[in-house]
Amino acid sequence: MSAQVDAQARQLAREAAHWLTLCDAGELDAERAAALAQWRGRSTAHEALWQKAEALRQRFAAVPAPLAVACLDRPQLDRRKLLGQALALGALAPLAWFGYQQLPMQRWRADLHTATGERRTLQLADGSRLQLNTASAVNLEVGEGLARVQLLEGEIALDSVGPVQVSLPQGLAVATRASFCVRLQAQGCLVSVSQGHVSLQPLRGAPVQLQSGQQALLSSSGVGPTRAFDAQLPGWRQGLLIVDNQPLGDFLRELDRYRPGLLRWDPLLERLAVTGTFQLDDSERILALLAASLPLEVHYRSRYWVSLTPRKKLA
Incomplete structure (x- = not known):
C-alpha cells in the first residue's frame, strides 16, 4: 500500500472515530447528525467504515436504544440507500478497511x-x-x-x-x-x-x-x-504552535491535527503567510486571530465543522 493511501486511510479512520465518539457521548444533536450524514454520504468507503465501526462497538457492548435511534434511524437518511450500502460491505474498499484495522483498534488497545x-x-x-x-x-x-x-x-x-x-x-x-x-x-x-x-x-x-x-x-x-532545525520549535510540548512566515495551508494542516471534526479551507488561501505564537488549547481563538489578521472569513456550521474562505470585498 502506498504512503499516500496509508495517510488517507488513517485520516478517514480518524474522522470515523471522532463521529463515533460523539455518538457514544450522546452529543449528536440535529446539526451534528446532519454533518455525520453528509460525511457518510461522501463515498461508499466512508459509509462502509462507519458500519464496520458500529458493528465492532455492538460486539463489545449493547447500544442503548436512544443512541441507536440517534445514530442509525435518522429520518433524513434514505432507509433503502442505507440498507444497500450496508449490504455492499462485502466489497469494502481496501482503503477504508486498512484504516479501520490499523487506527482505531490499535489506539484503543495501546497502553497509553x-x-x-x-x-x-x-x-x-x-x-x-x-x-x-x-x-x-x-x-x-x-x-x-x-x-x-x-x-x-x-x-x-x-x-x-x-x-x-x-x-x-x-x-x-x-x-x-x-x-x-x-x-x-x-x-x-x-x-x-x-x-x-x-x-x-x-x-x-x-x-x-x-x-x-x-x-x-x-x-x-x-x-x-x-x-x-530550531530546537526551540517543538512548541506543542508547551501547548504552543509557533510559526514564522509559514504558508497558511501548512499552518492549517498542522492545526487540523489538534481539532476534532472537519476543518476545510479554500485553496486560494494556501499561500497566505502566518507568523506568531498560538495556544493549542484554544483553536477557536486561533481561527479568530487568523480572521483578524488575514483576508479570510471563518464560517461555522457547527463547532466541529468549520470552513475558511477569502474575505469578500465590499462593493
Missing part, C-alpha cells in the same frame, strides 16, 4: 493514548519524561536498565535519563540522556533531537547518529539527509 487535541505527560520509572501529542498511541515496557516505547501512532517527545529504545514501523531510535521528538508521517518517521544524540537504526540499511539540533526522516530502507 491521547484523543484529538489532547496531550499527555508521564514520568517513567527511571525518571525519564514521556509526552504524547494529539491523537497518539504507545505501548510501554520499562525494565531494569532499559525503557522500551513502541510508537503506534502520532507523535511523542522523550527526555530520557537512562537508556531508551523507541520501536517504530521503520526501525529503532535509541538514546541515553537525550531530548528528542519522534513523529510518524505518511512518508516515514521524523526524528528531531534537541539535546544529546540519538541513533537511528532502519530495518534495512546503516544506522545514523543524530546530534543536538539535527533531524532526519527514518524509513525502513534507510535514513534520509540530516538537516538542522
Whole structure:
C-alpha cells in the first residue's frame, strides 16, 4: 500500500472515530447528525467504515436504544440507500478497511493514548519524561536498565535519563540522556533531537547518529539527509504552535491535527503567510486571530465543522 493511501486511510479512520465518539457521548444533536450524514454520504468507503465501526462497538457492548435511534434511524437518511450500502460491505474498499484495522483498534488497545487535541505527560520509572501529542498511541515496557516505547501512532517527545529504545514501523531510535521528538508521517518517521544524540537504526540499511539540533526522516530502507532545525520549535510540548512566515495551508494542516471534526479551507488561501505564537488549547481563538489578521472569513456550521474562505470585498 502506498504512503499516500496509508495517510488517507488513517485520516478517514480518524474522522470515523471522532463521529463515533460523539455518538457514544450522546452529543449528536440535529446539526451534528446532519454533518455525520453528509460525511457518510461522501463515498461508499466512508459509509462502509462507519458500519464496520458500529458493528465492532455492538460486539463489545449493547447500544442503548436512544443512541441507536440517534445514530442509525435518522429520518433524513434514505432507509433503502442505507440498507444497500450496508449490504455492499462485502466489497469494502481496501482503503477504508486498512484504516479501520490499523487506527482505531490499535489506539484503543495501546497502553497509553491521547484523543484529538489532547496531550499527555508521564514520568517513567527511571525518571525519564514521556509526552504524547494529539491523537497518539504507545505501548510501554520499562525494565531494569532499559525503557522500551513502541510508537503506534502520532507523535511523542522523550527526555530520557537512562537508556531508551523507541520501536517504530521503520526501525529503532535509541538514546541515553537525550531530548528528542519522534513523529510518524505518511512518508516515514521524523526524528528531531534537541539535546544529546540519538541513533537511528532502519530495518534495512546503516544506522545514523543524530546530534543536538539535527533531524532526519527514518524509513525502513534507510535514513534520509540530516538537516538542522530550531530546537526551540517543538512548541506543542508547551501547548504552543509557533510559526514564522509559514504558508497558511501548512499552518492549517498542522492545526487540523489538534481539532476534532472537519476543518476545510479554500485553496486560494494556501499561500497566505502566518507568523506568531498560538495556544493549542484554544483553536477557536486561533481561527479568530487568523480572521483578524488575514483576508479570510471563518464560517461555522457547527463547532466541529468549520470552513475558511477569502474575505469578500465590499462593493
